[in-house]
Amino acid sequence: MVQRIEEILGTTITEYTPNAIKFRGLSLETLQQIIEEGYTTRSANFNAAPSVGSFIEFGQRCQSNGVTATFDGIAFADRESPNLVVDAITVIGVKDLDFAGEFVRFVWGCDEMEISSQKLYAWWD
Secondary structure (H helix, E strand, C coil): HHHHHHHHHCHHHHHCCCEEEEEEEEEEEHHHHHCCCCCCCCCCEEECCCCCCHHHHHHHHHHHCCEEEEEEEEEEECCCCCCCEEEEEECCCCCCCHHHHHHHHHHHHCEEHHHEECCEECCCC
């Protein structure tokens, strides 16, 4: 199971801690594949971050608005239950200030937020 999730994420467990995989820039499609393959659930979440399902729904909303969302997070390799969680989101290509407002509402309560003309970013600790 560890080898397969490493293949999907494109990284190994040694890049974060001996029992976890830190990933960056995961696409919406790959996040959906990870759920389908049983490495996480829609309800999984990290601390105060939204659930994986909420990130997927917002990522789909991004796609319908012509922008791209990518996700960062952690997959714990030493547990038997589904355990991949998302702790950050980056959105690229926003041209509509109303959509930037939607982003702010979605990430409200995050620990760090960046809003610029190049990207929208939020992270939960």
